[in-house]
Amino acid sequence: xxxxxxxxxxxxxxxxxxxxxxxxxxxxxxxxxxxxxxxxxxxxxxxxxxxxxxxxxxxxxxxxxxxxxxxxxxxxxxxxxxxxxxxxxxxxxxxxxxxxxxxxxxxxxxxxxxxxxxxxxxxxxxxxxxxxxxxxxxxxxxxxxxxxxxxxxxxxxxxxxxxxxxxxxxxxxxxxxxxxxxxxxxxxxxxxxxxxxxxx
Numbered sequence: 001x002x003x004x005x006x007x008x009x010x011x012x013x014x015x016x017x018x019x020x021x022x023x024x025x026x027x028x029x030x031x032x033x034x035x036x037x038x039x040x041x042x043x044x045x046x047x048x049x050x051x052x053x054x055x056x057x058x059x060x061x062x063x064x065x066x067x068x069x070x071x072x073x074x075x076x077x078x079x080x081x082x083x084x085x086x087x088x089x090x091x092x093x094x095x096x097x098x099x100x101x102x103x104x105x106x107x108x109x110x111x112x113x114x115x116x117x118x119x120x121x122x123x124x125x126x127x128x129x130x131x132x133x134x135x136x137x138x139x140x141x142x143x144x145x146x147x148x149x150x151x152x153x154x155x156x157x158x159x160x161x162x163x164x165x166x167x168x169x170x171x172x173x174x175x176x177x178x179x180x181x182x183x184x185x186x187x188x189x190x191x192x193x194x195x196x197x198x199x200x
Contacts, residue, residue: 001144001167001168001170001171001174002167002168002171003141003144003145004144004145004150004154004163004164004167005163005164005165005167005168005171006164007164008145009154009157009160009163009164009166009167010154010160010161010163010164011160012151012154012155012163013154013155013157013159013160013162013163014160015027015155017155018155019038019151019152019155020037020041020146020147020151021033021034021035021037021038021041022034024037053075056071056074056075057071060074078093081093091153098173098177101177102176102177105177105180105181105184106180108184153166
């Protein structure tokens with residue numbers, strides 16, 4: 001998001017295209033590259049959809065909704081709603097998603113022991129040298145820059161400046177959304193090491 005906010009998103013918007021594969025036609029004048037990129041995106045998005053379906057099914061099982069009817073009804077509503085709603089529906093779904101994410105994290109944080117915050121202050125990355133920082137930063141960055149979903153949002157913006165401002169706010173929300181789960185994960189690891197959950 002920061003890379004997009006620093007100008008990449010604005011440049012995508014300035015191209016006045018509708019999809020990422022169209023960039024190859026407009027910039028490189030190559031119909032073959034456009035078709036090749038379209039095929040790659042179709043394959044990639046298919047497997048992302050499969051992964052999302054698997055994760056959704058596991059989530060439903062985790063909260064006790066084991067009947068397949070719940071799973072099928074959920075995806076039927078999502079697909080039909082997106083088909084008829086277009087990009088505005090995608091934006092609304094993103095808004096609902098981030099709102100629910102924050103709500104769930106806040107509820108979980110409220111349920112844990114109040115002394116958890118003080119116990120996390122002593123946490124340090126003892127094995128930071130073993131962390132694949134390049135993969136963790138580079139791969140999501142490239143996926144965000146060239147991904148069709150983010151490209152679609154850049155193309156639909158009113159102006160390049162709107163893209164930059166939106167990406168700044170998106171980056172802030174992403175940091176906040178990622179900070180609490182990281183905190184809860186560290187807390188859970190500490191509590192498991194001590195032999196209890198710390199919840200009430």
